[in-house]
Amino acid sequence: MADTHFGFKTVDENEKAQKVAGVFHSVAQKYDVMNDLMSGGLHRIWKHFTIAQSGVREGSRVLDIAAGTGDLTKAFAKKAGKSGEVWHTDINSSMLQVGRDRLLDAGFVVPSLLCDAEKLPFPDNYFDCVSVAFGLRNMTHKDAALSEMCRVLKPGGRLLVLEFSKVWGPLKMPYDFYSFKLLPMMGKLVADDPESYQYLAESIRMHPDQDTLKEMMLASGFGVVNYHNLTGGVVALHKGFKL
Numbered sequence: 133m134a135d136t137h138f139g140f141k142t143v144d145e146n147e148k149a150q151k152v153a154g155v156f157h158s159v160a161q162k163y164d165v166m167n168d169l170m171s172g173g174l175h176r177i178w179k180h181f182t183i184a185q186s187g188v189r190e191g192s193r194v195l196d197i198a199a200g201t202g203d204l205t206k207a208f209a210k211k212a213g214k215s216g217e218v219w220h221t222d223i224n225s226s227m228l229q230v231g232r233d234r235l236l237d238a239g240f241v242v243p244s245l246l247c248d249a250e251k252l253p254f255p256d257n258y259f260d261c262v263s264v265a266f267g268l269r270n271m272t273h274k275d276a277a278l279s280e281m282c283r284v285l286k287p288g289g290r291l292l293v294l295e296f297s298k299v300w301g302p303l304k305m306p307y308d309f310y311s312f313k314l315l316p317m318m319g320k321l322v323a324d325d326p327e328s329y330q331y332l333a334e335s336i337r338m339h340p341d342q343d344t345l346k347e348m349m350l351a352s353g354f355g356v357v358n359y360h361n362l363t364g365g366v367v368a369l370h371k372g373f374k375l
């Protein structure tokens with residue numbers, strides 16, 4: 133079994149998947165409140181921008197990967213309407229359940245499916261839009277997952293990858309202080325789980341930067357890839373088009 137990263141630690145690939153599963157089983161119930169707290173609500177703006185860039189309209193077929201508590205799924209379901217088809221998927225049963233309950237409570241009846249982004253159980257050329265928000269970073273074989281996302285898209289379809297990225301130089305020091313000092317502290321106080329939020333900070337630093345991710349998407353089969361930096365590169369939205 134090959135080695136990979138779990139935050140700053142080197143672990144074998146099997147162990148990474150188990151540790152990531154442990155993080156998300158542990159944070160699922162507090163995930164939404166922590167998301168608002170940690171980002172000061174900014175994640176809502178980043179997601180709003182993602183939806184605006186999606187091209188999803190009435191009747192679209194959309195796959196939300198690593199969808200967790202379902203923020204994007206819900207917004208896509210609104211846009212795709214009754215004639216659309218929107219899937220809420222995640223590898224983690226705790227995150228999927230919290231998301232499914234939230235979607236139902238908000239009046240959205242969409243399929244929720246437990247599945248691994250690296251082996252998608254969907255046919256080729258099926259979706260108009262595939263999204264993965266803050267999920268790719270946690271995957272063991274990112275290339276395999278990106279190739280799967282490309283496979284299930286129709287020609288002309290688009291992949292949206294919303295993910296933490298490399299910050300603009302002058303922001304680096306305050307951002308590091310925030311990530312490595314304040315974040316684990318908030319994780320302890322609010323969720324009694326400092327390790328999961330330490331992993332969050334470390335996994336962000338280990339994730340490919342904007343241009344590297346763009347190259348990975350091109351190598352995975354996307355014909356055109358571009359990206360937008362949001363909040364000084366704290367987050368980037370990559371758009372990949374299958375030709």
Ligand SMILES: C[S@@+](CC[C@H](N)C(=O)[O-])C[C@H]1O[C@@H](n2cnc3c(N)ncnc32)[C@H](O)[C@@H]1O
Nearest residue numbers: 156198199200223224227248249265266267270
């Ligand atoms: C930080 S949450 C993001 C949830 C949601 N997309 C959002 O933006 O709020 C990351 C999610 O990625 C999921 N995940 C990690 N590895 C995955 C994989 N290989 N396939 C599918 N989902 C995965 C986790 O279970 C977790 O729910």
